[in-house]
Amino acid sequence: MAVTANKRADQVVYGVLLALAVAVPALNLGVGESSALHVSTYTMTLVGKYLCYALLALSVDLVWGFGGILSLGHGAFFALGGYAMGMHLMRQIGTRGVYGNAELPDFMVFLNWKELPWTWYGFDSFPFAMLMVVLVPGLLAFVFGWFAFRSRVTGVYLSIITQALTYALLLAFFRNEMGFGGNNGLTDFKDILGYDLQADSTRATLFVLSVLALAGGYAGCRALIDSKFGRVLVAVRDAENRARFIGYRVENYKLWAWTFSAMLAGVAGALYVPQVGIINPGEFSPLNSIELVIWVAVGGRGTLYGALLGAFVVNFAKTFFTGALPELWLFVLGAVFVLVTLLIPQGIAGYFNREARA
């Protein structure tokens, strides 16, 4: 029964994503600005941003909803993917920067640096940068998870050290000496693979790529959850010791789910950066990571589609409130979280699932 409910939800997800991928770029590029049907580039980019958030939420749901690992630091993996993309875009600027230096990004010239730090080697190359988008978050997650899961850190303690992780990165990336642009971050991007980042057609392409990444991530997570791996993951969530005494090396299951999830978050960050045009250390803020857990809680964890739903609903609300009543947003978010936890602990998706069954 649960399987058929999932099947139906999956069809809806793929249907909506397909519709978005076709309609939004078509209404942006193909319909004149005077028409009521026209979708502005601003709106397209905004929805594209939500798509990246949805992919990020999906990655959190995989480890939290199914593996029971509550990460309060997933924003770090997102930001690292974003930085990897941002660094490539910086290298693409070439001599078009303010200082016209072909070798160094503007902020390095400003700091009087003479040569490119080793951390930037290779980022001229698009394939290399794309590899780093998944490798850097993946490797960090692997090393972190290796120690955390092996020493059987669970529950609140694990959540706290994930917060510490993203906070440490926040502080590190703020420092100019790190060579990642300090508190200004990376910005003033010009083009990607030779295509102007301000052009509608480039934005539309990025939008479609975001949809594809989300659909692919969703299909990947679904395949994982439907496999025996996914059942073991849930088993570990439900009764970790039982899983161990049956013969599963629990730490390995957690580690691979965790690493895969971090890679998905990295991809989300990489697609986010060219659309918003900037990446700065603020993305490492612990608050961001907490916020995205709220998206998943509101949407309904342990369902995959709930994460997507939550990311869209909460971020639409955020866009609305930060426009209308900016100082109220955090209170609204807090209130929504408390209300959802009290009234519909299974989130929106869980609520509708129950309705369907009743």
Place this chain on the structure above:
Amino acid sequence: MNAPRTPVSAPTWWDEFTTAGSSPNTAAARLHQGNILYIENVTVSFDGFRALNELTLYIETGELRCIIGPNGAGKSTMMDVITGKTRPDRGQAWFGSQLNLLKMSEPEIAEAGIGRKFQKPTVFEHLPVFTNLELAMRAPKGVWRSLVARLSGEARDRIEEILVLVGLAEQRDMRAGALSHGQKQWLEIGMLLMQEPQLLLIDEPVAGMTHQETERTAELLVALAGQRSVVVVEHDMEFVRSIAKRVTVLHEGSVLAEGSMAQVQDDPRVRQVYLGA
């Protein structure tokens, strides 16, 4: 990491349960004939309190042994030591003559052939009953194998068979969390059987069971012994009397008495500490 694996011989591997006293299987043959479990001078302290105190205990291959003792005697702690959950301060624990249990992790011990039922029934609450059994099945348990694992027809038959055996055939698609306490106990026993262990450690199996369920459990455990070695911890004296040939009385972390039920019941020390007379 180097715990010996018994290869799963495909076509007839489930025969062991259906045909009593079938051909000796490879794991049993590998083990030293005689004792399957050696526990010698094991001491476990929690903040200075000795939950196990120089405990020495041997279990014979194929034996059904009952362990009784008042609450806090250290029965569950003993199982924790055998299954790798708790490391003792001192002592030895060997599975057969080859495997040093104190050097093995929980999954390695499970893989080597020791299965355990917890005192508090522990099942995967959000997974269907069928899946609980599937995951417990003796099969490769690695991450990469799980990614590509497909349930074979034989495996499916085997699960169905155990479902019938533990009386949960009708509940096969139900979430395990929705089962009654007694049914969860049975499911956990079923999971234990799926593992095909050489040694079963069963902690208070009949707590929360009806009289009929208790009787069926007794029958099952008696049927299992012989092909497998079974260690049962239980409070229910009626139950112990109905199944045990040999009883060990634990008290304050050590063995107080050992022998037939009649013998231990007549032992004045046992009467004093446990039977309260």
